[in-house]
Amino acid sequence: MSLPSDTFLLYRGLGIWYNPPMLSHADTLLKLASFDYDLPEQCIAQEPGPIRDRARLMVLHRVTGSIEDRIFSDITDYLEEGDVLVVNDTKVFPCRIMARKKTGGAVEIFLLSEQGLNSWEALVSGGVGIGSRLDINGDVEAEITASGEKGIKTVRFHGVRDVREVLPEIGQTPLPPYIKRKPDACDRERYQTVYASHDGAVAAPTAGLHFTTELLRMLESKGVRIVPVTLSVGPGTFQPVRVDDITLHRMLPERFAIPRDSAALINGARAEGRRIIAVGTTSVRTLESAAAQDGQVVPGEGTTDLFIYPGHTFRVIDGMITNFHLPKSTLLMLVSAFAGREHVLRAYRRAVVEQYRFYSYGDAMFIRPV
Secondary structure, eight states: OOOOSSSOEEETTTTEEEOOTHHHHHHHHTBGGGGOOOOOGGGBOOSOOSSGGGSEEEEEETTTOOEEEEEGGGGGGTOOTTOEEEEEOEEEOOOEEEEEOTTSOEEEEEEEEEEETTEEEEEEOTTOOTTOEEESSSSOEEEEEEEOGGGEEEEEEESSSOHHHHHHHHEEOOOOTTSOSOOOHHHHHHSSOTTOOEEEESSOOGGGGGOOHHHHHHHHHTTOEEEEEEEOOOGGGGOOOOOSBGGGOOOOOEEEEEOHHHHHHHHHHHHTTOOEEEESHHHHHHHHHTBOTTSOBOOEEEEEOOOOOTTOOOSSOSEEEEEOOOTTOHHHHHHHHHHOHHHHHHHHHHHHHTTOOBSTTSOEEEEEOO
């Protein structure tokens, strides 16, 4: 006799419990190795595609796991009148600064968050200690004034009224570490969504990179509401999971904000049975962090270290637009929590065979609602 694997069965006549194998299998699903897959290096996109909305789009049906191959502009075929499309309007700032020690050695300053005028928390390479002064461009100097946890240092800038004003000149676009080239002028525009408006991110919410202004207008003319939230993407987006049991991993906190109007539109749509489609994992985390038990989204500002992995109960979203993510990454775990690990990994294997482009400058996936 075949026994159900997702329940405990009571053999009443014998008075014993049968513990099916699925329990140990469920434990396995929360192991790091369960989120691994083989990815040839040539699949990792090193440059943006020539046209944003001409990227490829894999449509994954959340329930059945069936797949369609389209281009991104075809998203208009899948979004309906009354849908709410939630976008993360954070803006990447040129936070990578190249400097030199007084002895001539190269140092990279990676700005994280502003603490006050010309005072920033940052990651600083080169083993420089407190009191070190680094030359940036002959006029601007950076002084290491404090050292904190996880290698984060406090940097004070000298020779400039406000370093923010000169960041476009002295800073570089913070391309992800898997893009093996130096940033160029094109990246200033392409590693940024067309709706970016709130400075503070050190990485782009990459699912949104595929939208053009024209495509957004087409969606709005169809009756799709475009609703902004903000999550300032931090370096934790690239933080590897170093524990075998993924439930022990801890996310680095990131700042988010949900405007009152956005919360009202989302809550109104949910009350009327209309669909909420999140653009990117950052939008998902923002909404899920701010959701009450009944799924009502609470407006306001805060920080979140929410880690979403299989077993999470989604309270707000019905569908998701996302890119293809790193093996063993928290982003892949989030997508697996929403669409099912087996469906997602099967889709990823197919994406490799079909030569989809992966990661930040890569192609997109639409996880279609029921």
